[in-house]
Amino acid sequence: MPFWKEMSLKNKLYSIMLSVGVLMALVILVNTRIIYVFIDDVRVLMDDNLTSYKFQEALGNEVDSFAKLIRNNTSENEKLFSEACSGTEKTLLSLPYDYTQIGEARYAITWNIRNSYGEYKKQRDKVLEMRSNETGYITEVYKAYQMQEYLQDYTARLMKEVLDGGNIYYEERVAFLKQLPYVVFGSAIMALALFFYLTRMLTKNMITVLSDLVVASKGIEKNDFSIPDVIWEGKDEVGQLVYAFNKMKHSTQDYVQTLEEKREVEERLYEQDLERAELEQRFSEAQLQLLKSQLNPHFLFNTLNMISRMAQMEEAPISHEMLIVLSNLLRYSLRTTAPFAPLNQELKVVEDYMYIQEKRFGDRISWKIDCQVQSQMIELPVFLLQPLVENAVIHGISMKEEGGSILVCIRQEEDQLFIVVEDTGLGMTSEKLEQIRNAIKQRGTGVGIGMGNIYRRISAYYEQGEVSVDSRENEGTRIQITLGRRKQ
Numbered sequence: 001m002p003f004w005k006e007m008s009l010k011n012k013l014y015s016i017m018l019s020v021g022v023l024m025a026l027v028i029l030v031n032t033r034i035i036y037v038f039i040d041d042v043r044v045l046m047d048d049n050l051t052s053y054k055f056q057e058a059l060g061n062e063v064d065s066f067a068k069l070i071r072n073n074t075s076e077n078e079k080l081f082s083e084a085c086s087g088t089e090k091t092l093l094s095l096p097y098d099y100t101q102i103g104e105a106r107y108a109i110t111w112n113i114r115n116s117y118g119e120y121k122k123q124r125d126k127v128l129e130m131r132s133n134e135t136g137y138i139t140e141v142y143k144a145y146q147m148q149e150y151l152q153d154y155t156a157r158l159m160k161e162v163l164d165g166g167n168i169y170y171e172e173r174v175a176f177l178k179q180l181p182y183v184v185f186g187s188a189i190m191a192l193a194l195f196f197y198l199t200r201m202l203t204k205n206m207i208t209v210l211s212d213l214v215v216a217s218k219g220i221e222k223n224d225f226s227i228p229d230v231i232w233e234g235k236d237e238v239g240q241l242v243y244a245f246n247k248m249k250h251s252t253q254d255y256v257q258t259l260e261e262k263r264e265v266e267e268r269l270y271e272q273d274l275e276r277a278e279l280e281q282r283f284s285e286a287q288l289q290l291l292k293s294q295l296n297p298h299f300l301f302n303t304l305n306m307i308s309r310m311a312q313m314e315e316a317p318i319s320h321e322m323l324i325v326l327s328n329l330l331r332y333s334l335r336t337t338a339p340f341a342p343l344n345q346e347l348k349v350v351e352d353y354m355y356i357q358e359k360r361f362g363d364r365i366s367w368k369i370d371c372q373v374q375s376q377m378i379e380l381p382v383f384l385l386q387p388l389v390e391n392a393v394i395h396g397i398s399m400k401e402e403g404g405s406i407l408v409c410i411r412q413e414e415d416q417l418f419i420v421v422e423d424t425g426l427g428m429t430s431e432k433l434e435q436i437r438n439a440i441k442q443r444g445t446g447v448g449i450g451m452g453n454i455y456r457r458i459s460a461y462y463e464q465g466e467v468s469v470d471s472r473e474n475e476g477t478r479i480q481i482t483l484g485r486r487k488q
Contacts, residue, residue, distance in 0.1 A: 027187035045166040055091040062088045120147040325352040341382040344375035364403025371410040388421040396425020417483040424476040
């Protein structure tokens with residue numbers, strides 16, 4: 001068909017889906033409506049049967065309990081009779097009583113039952129109020145029995161009327177319901193036939209063209225560009241695809257050559273990156289050696305001067321202990337050549353350093369180490385903790401008149417180690433904090449020798465090494481170091 005050839009592939013697919021979808025939706029809608037109406041009618045019939053049966057059963061229970069009460073007037077029988085009466089009245093009120101829904105016959109029977117039960121109730125209560133030896137008692141009892149038989153007879157007629165109505169409804173619709181599966185099956189066959197017909201119209205020539213495209217693609221995969229161009233007469237999406245494929249084939253050879261040249265350039269760049277990384281690691285190690293060889297002269301002079309004065313004032317035990325601590329620091333600094341050291345040694349350096357600061361500042365400074373890991377099993381870059389604690393003392397605690405405290409907290413979660421050095425010192429302004437954070441993002445430049453060296457070593461040694469700084473003016477500073485897996 002000419003109009004079919006002129007349609008785009010998108011419109012063809014939409015036409016097929018719309019045609020089949022409309023047909024299937026129509027079939028489903030009609031069948032669903034039929035089934036829904038049938039199920040709703042059946043539900044009404046079942047509800048009517050159930051309510052009629054419950055009333056019949058409740059009435060029979062009341063009749064039996066009334067007879068027991070007449071024969072043996074006990075409190076237990078009286079209780080059973082009262083419950084039976086309540087059940088009968090409840091089920092009587094639940095009987096359908098809408099003339100337009102239940103019809104003339106059922107309405108008449110139900111009306112008769114309702115009125116008769118009211119009269120029977122008066123007679124029943126009258127008998128129960130009389131004594132068995134009163135005159136006319138037997139006559140009134142049998143009168144109540146006759147009214148019960150009358151009610152049971154009408155209840156049976158009501159049950160029969162409900163069942164007959166259900167049978168008539170079923171007989172009227174059973175023939176149509178038996179034909180419903182054939183209607184559904186025929187509708188499905190029609191939808192499938194329409195789908196296959198429209199699909200064949202769409203794919204008649206497309207399969208041949210796709211086969212040609214597959215053959216040409218395999219040739220290009222083997223770097224064979226001598227295969228003739230694929231031909232498609234049409235302006236739909238398939239024609240656009242064929243045109244783009246032919247154009248791609250002519251440019252692929254140049255593209256492959258460009259990719260090869262790019263790969264060679266990337267290999268050279270990768271080699272250069274490896275060399276640069278090696279140089280950065282060597283530079284970090286050199287900076288570490290420089291850091292270890294440059295203990296703060298001001299700190300050493302102040303410490304030695306203080307030790308000298310204390311030695312003049314005391315007999316010597318404190319001065320002797322401080323000299324031992326200071327010698328330990330110097331020995332660890334000058335003799336440690338490896339890039340990594342156990343965590344317990346790093347913590348020992350912090351303890352020795354803080355011992356000296358305690359003697360220097362007295363009650364103005366307090367400190368605590370909270371380590372929740374096995375320190376002897378973990379290695380850190382050497383001199384990682386002491387510079388952080390020293391910064392907290394120099395830039396935080398010493399600058400604050402009332403002093404402060406320092407907390408070193410170490411935790412481990414799976415493959416990550418978290419180190420926090422927190423002080424309650426002077427803190428810093430938001431502008432200074434932002435400056436330090438920006439400097440850390442620039443690979444640690446502009447944040448001082450200690451912090452810069454720490455950041456560069458962490459980023460060089462660990463895959464997920466991070467340093468974060470948080471501070472508030474006059475409240476303190478918090479530095480957190482996160483160490484992931486070490487680089488191989």
